[in-house]
Amino acid sequence: MNEIIHVFKTQGNDIWQALLQHIGISLIALLIAALIAIPLAILLMRHKKTAEFILQITSILQTIPSLALLGILIPFVGIGTVPSIIALVIYAIMPIFQNTYSGLTSIDPNLEEAAAAFGLSTTKRLVRIEVPLAMPMIVSGLRIAMVMIIGTATLAALIGAGGLGTYILLGIQTNNNSLLIIGAVLSAVLALVFSGVIRILSRLSLKRLGIVVAATLVLISGAAGYRYLNRDKATITIAGKMGSEPEILINMYKELIEQDSSLKVNVKSNFGGTTFLFKALKSESIDVYPEFTGTVLESLVKTNKKVSHNPKATYRVAKSLLKKQYGMAYLKPMKYQNGYAVAVKKSFAKENHLKTISDLARVSDKIHAGFDPDFYQQTDGYPGLKKEYGLNFASVRTMEPTLRYRAIAKGKVNLVDGYTTDPELQEYDLVVLKDDKAFFPPYQGAPLLLQKTLTRYPEIQAALNKLAGKISTSDMQKMNYLVNMKHEKASKVAHDYLIKHDLIKK
Structure with missing residues (x-):
């Protein structure tokens, strides 16, 4: 707790800025997703086959891993806020569309017939009866989407969009639980606050709700325009x-x-x-x-x-x-040179007489490896190493750099990749196995x-x-x-x- 308090004292402004970035990204994504999904559900409420097709498409989009989606977007829209918002909108459309469509199509047919009998036009039925009755379902969809957005928005830090994910990633990378807790707790609190705000807004009339949404869009546009006009050209x-x-x-x-x-x-x-x-x-x-x-x-x-x-x-x-x-x-x-290294605990090396990477072939069935994602997929990492040394490990898991060191320290894995400049090699008393076939190239x-x-x-x-x-x-x-x-x-x-x-x- 003392460390967390110290972080707030020394990095208060940075935390506040990250919180505002997270709010901005999440709010913009939710508004855009709602402006797409709700009108689309209204438009298709009487076209069941088309609505089901759209629902299938949005469901498929949700299955795309967020990191993969961000990677796909970078060449087209660059880094930062824009690809992050696009990815979040894609994930948020499905729950909003599904709930809105379900709410609109589950209204008692007798009410619809009564409204038609009283001579209400399609537009008036929609505004006075259908949307108000579907509102609980619409709000539920918005709340689900909001929680999803806030959680997924932490990954925006990976492409330079900032937000609370910065503290989560930094906490993981530097083995600093205080930063990790700050990022995670603030994200959870943010989700609760937004959920409550959505609940309050759902009680407003459609006219007042429209005014709130319009005012929010004006404020966001104004802030973005101000930053753009005052950016440093050089x-x-x-x-x-x-x-x-x-x-x-x-x-x-x-x-x-x-x-x-x-x-x-x-x-x-x-x-x-x-x-x-x-x-x-x-x-x-x-x-x-x-x-x-x-x-x-x-x-x-x-x-x-x-x-x-x-x-x-x-x-x-x-x-x-x-x-x-x-x-x-x-x-x-x-x-x-920050070359790749393959390391095991001293006790495991001594028990199995391991000194070189070639020695691993003798005990492949005992090896449960934890590798950095880059090392796992790049040809100068595990794929090439496996081919060069004829290795066939019992299991291989990918995890973020610092997590793999914690995993070997706790006995979850017994072999990890690393870099020759990693302080964790000494911190966790690991033995670097000799690259006796000179597989790893120079890394300057x-x-x-x-x-x-x-x-x-x-x-x-x-x-x-x-x-x-x-x-x-x-x-x-x-x-x-x-x-x-x-x-x-x-x-x-x-x-x-x-x-x-x-x-x-x-």
Whole structure:
């Protein structure tokens, strides 16, 4: 509790901003979904077959995993609020449409006949009888949709839309339960508050309800217009994958660029996996992100050549192919290599005489692995490792980076992937198995951006190349430890490193 209070004291403004972002995204999504679903249900209330077809379509859309849907939307509408709202609207339409249609079509036919006998027109029957009688069902649909929206909106943080999901992801990534609790509890409270507000609004007449909705739309439009008109034209966006290390790096990028240019920088941390970021960069939704040479050659560019295990040669090939195939610039890499590692507990290694990855083949039937989603699906991860070493584990589960370390600590799994700079390897007393077949390629991190961005803002290159050849493996391990274990802010850790090594002015 003391830690939670401390977080509120030190990050109160940030939490308030995240809460407002979450409210904004959720409210806009609900209004749009309602404006689509309710009129559509009214239009189709006397067309049963068409209504059932639409209901089937909306039900199918709901089965699409939210992360997959966000990934599909990024190339078309970029990152941030827009794809998040589109995804939430898609999920919210079904319960609103279904409940509205059910409410309208379950009205006693005798009432409909009586209304017609009194000479009420179709419009008057709808306004005076059908909608009021269906209102409980409509409200129920709205409340279901609202709870669904608020819960799913936490994933908006993965594509830079902000919201309370930022604290949930940050809490998971940095092993900070205080942040996790704050994000989760505020999301739950928000769902309860919105549910109560919807209940109150349902008691208003249709005319007053229309006024409230119109006023809300005007306020939201006004706020969005104000932000658009007052945005800084010379702003670039730097994003990072999930985890403390990318967040540290992008904050270093921010300080270096802002010191050496007039540019303003927005940072988007915990953006998601490699696929999300690369799509966002190609669609110009972000401008820069740190990427590793091994990942470039194994997962991003097309090449038939085997990846060299010489770091300099790997970087040269990666840089050349990125420029040729995607028109991207790959700036100079840092010193350290953040390569993949496969680790087990010391006790498990001793019991089964495990020293190398090849040794795992002997005990494949005993291995219950927990892998990061990127490692599980990329060719430089588990698929390639499985083929190279002839592995066939008893079970494999995917989970977020910090969760897999907790899982092995609690005995839920007995083998995990990791990175050589992960502080958790030491924290949980794990043994890194030797890559005796030299499967993993070199992994040097370097800024990746479009060539056109570099042409437009050439000052970026000089600023970011200050990190070339800097940051040792030991340096990065220590910085990751401060963020993940000591719960220091990544921006502070990044700033302290830059000051200590005279890369920025005090």
